[in-house]
Amino acid sequence: MKSVVKGTSYVLVHAPDMLLRNGTTQTTERIVNPDSDYLKKLPEHIRSYDDALSYLPNQAYIGNLDPVALREHEQPWFDKKYDKADRFGSFGEIMPQEEFYFMIQAADEFELVRLEKGFVEEYKEKFFANPVLTDLIKDRIHDGIEKEALEKLLEDDAEGLYIGDRLVGAVKKAHDVDVALTSHVLLENLASKASNILSLLHLIKSAGLDPDEVDYVIDCSEEACGDMNQRGGGNFAKAAAELAGFTNATGSDTRGFCAAPVHAISIAASLVAAGAYKNVIVAAGGSTAKLGMNGKDHVKKDMPVVEDVMGGFAVWIGADDGKNPYIDLEHLGRHTVGTGSSPQAVITSLVSDPLERAGLKITDIDIYSPEMQNPDCTKPAGAGDVPVSNLKMIAALAVKQGDLERAGINEFVENRGVPGFAPTQGHIPSGIPMIGHSRQALLDGDVKRVMIVGKGSLFLGRLTNLFDGVSFMLLPNEGIEEKSAVSGDELRKIVAESLRGFAQSLLSEEEDEQ
Amino acid sequence: MSILEGKKVIAIGDRDGIPGPAISECAKSAGADVVFSSTECFV
Amino acid sequence: MDLENQRRVKEFAEQVGPENLVVIIGAGEAGASALAAETVTAGDPTYAGPLTGVSLGLKVYHVCEDEMKAEFDEAIYEDQVSMMEMVIDLDEIVEQMESIRSQFTKY
Numbered sequence: 001m002k003s004v005v006k007g008t009s010y011v012l013v014h015a016p017d018m019l020l021r022n023g024t025t026q027t028t029e030r031i032v033n034p035d036s037d038y039l040k041k042l043p044e045h046i047r048s049y050d051d052a053l054s055y056l057p058n059q060a061y062i063g064n065l066d067p068v069a070l071r072e073h074e075q076p077w078f079d080k081k082y083d084k085a086d087r088f089g090s091f092g093e094i095m096p097q098e099e100f101y102f103m104i105q106a107a108d109e110f111e112l113v114r115l116e117k118g119f120v121e122e123y124k125e126k127f128f129a130n131p132v133l134t135d136l137i138k139d140r141i142h143d144g145i146e147k148e149a150l151e152k153l154l155e156d157d158a159e160g161l162y163i164g165d166r167l168v169g170a171v172k173k174a175h176d177v178d179v180a181l182t183s184h185v186l187l188e189n190l191a192s193k194a195s196n197i198l199s200l201l202h203l204i205k206s207a208g209l210d211p212d213e214v215d216y217v218i219d220c221s222e223e224a225c226g227d228m229n230q231r232g233g234g235n236f237a238k239a240a241a242e243l244a245g246f247t248n249a250t251g252s253d254t255r256g257f258c259a260a261p262v263h264a265i266s267i268a269a270s271l272v273a274a275g276a277y278k279n280v281i282v283a284a285g286g287s288t289a290k291l292g293m294n295g296k297d298h299v300k301k302d303m304p305v306v307e308d309v310m311g312g313f314a315v316w317i318g319a320d321d322g323k324n325p326y327i328d329l330e331h332l333g334r335h336t337v338g339t340g341s342s343p344q345a346v347i348t349s350l351v352s353d354p355l356e357r358a359g360l361k362i363t364d365i366d367i368y369s370p371e372m373q374n375p376d377c378t379k380p381a382g383a384g385d386v387p388v389s390n391l392k393m394i395a396a397l398a399v400k401q402g403d404l405e406r407a408g409i410n411e412f413v414e415n416r417g418v419p420g421f422a423p424t425q426g427h428i429p430s431g432i433p434m435i436g437h438s439r440q441a442l443l444d445g446d447v448k449r450v451m452i453v454g455k456g457s458l459f460l461g462r463l464t465n466l467f468d469g470v471s472f473m474l475l476p477n478e479g480i481e482e483k484s485a486v487s488g489d490e491l492r493k494i495v496a497e498s499l500r501g502f503a504q505s506l507l508s509e510e511e512d513e514q
Numbered sequence: 515m516s517i518l519e520g521k522k523v524i525a526i527g528d529r530d531g532i533p534g535p536a537i538s539e540c541a542k543s544a545g546a547d548v549v550f551s552s553t554e555c556f557v
Numbered sequence: 558m559d560l561e562n563q564r565r566v567k568e569f570a571e572q573v574g575p576e577n578l579v580v581i582i583g584a585g586e587a588g589a590s591a592l593a594a595e596t597v598t599a600g601d602p603t604y605a606g607p608l609t610g611v612s613l614g615l616k617v618y619h620v621c622e623d624e625m626k627a628e629f630d631e632a633i634y635e636d637q638v639s640m641m642e643m644v645i646d647l648d649e650i651v652e653q654m655e656s657i658r659s660q661f662t663k664y
Contacts, residue, residue: 382588383556396643531585543630
C-alpha cells in the first residue's frame, strides 16, 4: 500500500529572551567572556515580534508566501518587510514569546513551571484567543504565583522566563543532583515538547486531522529526555501526543541529528505501507540551544540577530487515499557506513543512486529540498548559502555523470531549488520545510517529482566520525489502482469455466491418444 | 620543497564543504601524517 | 572555529612544533576559510576559543589550492574532492588564503 502525505503544519515561536538567556552561543560567552562587547551589544540587535512576523522567510515557513517568490526579494531579507504578513498562515503560526510561556506551562506535568500571577492575568485572554487551542490545553493553565515566590525559585537553581528584564516565570530543577534533570535541561525539553504540541494542534486544524484516528507519533527533534540512569530514555512523542489529545496513539522518538526527520518519515511511511498503522504523525519541536547560534557574526555585521525563532512541524502520513502525493519507499536514498565522506560519494548515495534504481536521472527531479537554512543566518557567519551549496553539489554530480553542462549549474540551482527559508534549528531546516509547499505543488499538478534530502553531522556527538543522510521522493498520486474486484458469483463462474476448459482439454488429449 | 611530505597535518573540514576525512585521504596520499581531523558544522 | 578544534590545534602545535604542522581547510566559503586560517595563524578573531591572542603562525592551505593539489595523489583528489571545485568559488578562497598566509604565516 502507498503511504501518502495527508497534511503538514509548520510553526515558529518568537523567543528573543530565550535567545539571550538560553542560546548556547550566549551561555558559553557568559562563561568564557562575561564582560565581552558581544554580550553588551547583543540586546540592541534583538528584533521585536512585529519585525520577526513580517520577515519574509518566516512568512514562507508558515505558508503565507511561496518560497519561490523569495527570489523576487533581493537578499539580505532582514531589512525588508512582507506587506501581507500575518501571524497565521495556511500551515501554522508565529507565536509570540509571552504566549509560548503559557504553552510551556501547559506542557508541564510535574509542577515544575510557574508563571507570575500578574503576567497570567495580563496575557491569559490573548493566549486563549488562539483558535487552535483546545480545552485540554486551556484547562491546564494555573493562576500563577507572586513575584517574590518566583524570585525564591531562582535562588534554588530554577531557570527564569523573562520578557525583557521582567521575570514572568520559572522552570524548576527536578532533582538535587541529577544532571539530566537540571532546570536548564528541563526548560530545553519542555520548550521542545511545547512547540511540538503547538505543531500537532495546527495539524489538527489545518489538515482536518481527527485526533482519535492517530495511531502513532514519531518525534524527531534533537533533545534527549530522561534521568541520570537513562539520559536519553525518551518519548517526547507520546508526551506531546497526550496533550494534543491523541488518545489512541502511542509513539517513539527517532534521533539522527538534522537527518532525523527524513529518517522518521521513511519509518512512518513504512509503518503505514506495512499496514501496521493507518495514521502516523512525524513531528518535532524547536531548540532553545540554537537560538542566536551565529549571533556574534550578526552583531559584528551590525544586523539583527535573525536566529530568534524556534521552529516546529508535523507531517501526517496516512494510508493511500488515491489523492495525496505518496512517499516512494522503493527508492529511498541512504548514506551508508561504507559510503565515505567525500561530497561526490555523499551526493551519489543520497541522490543519484536512488534515482538510478528508479530508472531516472538527476535532471528528472523538479524540486530538490536538501537543506533549507535561511541564508540570512549563515551568510554573515561565512558559512555561505547552504541550500545553494547543496543544490550546486547535486548539479555538479549531474555534470560529472554527463547529464548536465557545467555552464548549466546556476540555472539548475535556480530552477530546481528554492531559496532557504527555515531557521537554523538543526532538524527543522533539513529537507522537511518544503514538504508542505511541495505537497500542494504536486496536488496542483505543477511538478511531477520532488526529492527531500536530510543530512546529519553525527560526528558532533563524538561517537563516530561518520556523516549521515537519507532521502526520499515525493510523487503525485495517480489514484488507487482498480483492483480486479470480482464478486463471489463471478469467481464461481470463472472457476467453473476454467475447470470446464481443463476437463475438455483432458478429454481432447484422451481422444488424441486414442 | 614539499609542503606536506613528512609533515603533521590537521584537517579542518566543513559539513557543507569538504569534510575532514576527505581532506585526510588527500593529505595521506601526499605523505603527510594526519594527526587530527575534524568537520565543522555551522548549522 | 569550534573551541575544541582550537584546543587540539594548540596542543599539537606545542607537541610537534609549529614548524612541523600544516593545517588544511575544507570550508565551502571564502569567509569561513579565512576565519579558520586566521584562527590558526593570527589567533581567534572571535575572542572565544583557546587560540584567542595566540599567534601560532601555522602553514595553512585550502584543500583545493594548487599547492596542495600538486602534492596529492591525483586519483584520490579526483575521488574525494574534485567535484567541489564546481561548487565553491575557488578564486575568492585562494585570494583570502594567500592574503592570510602573507600576513600571518611564520613558517
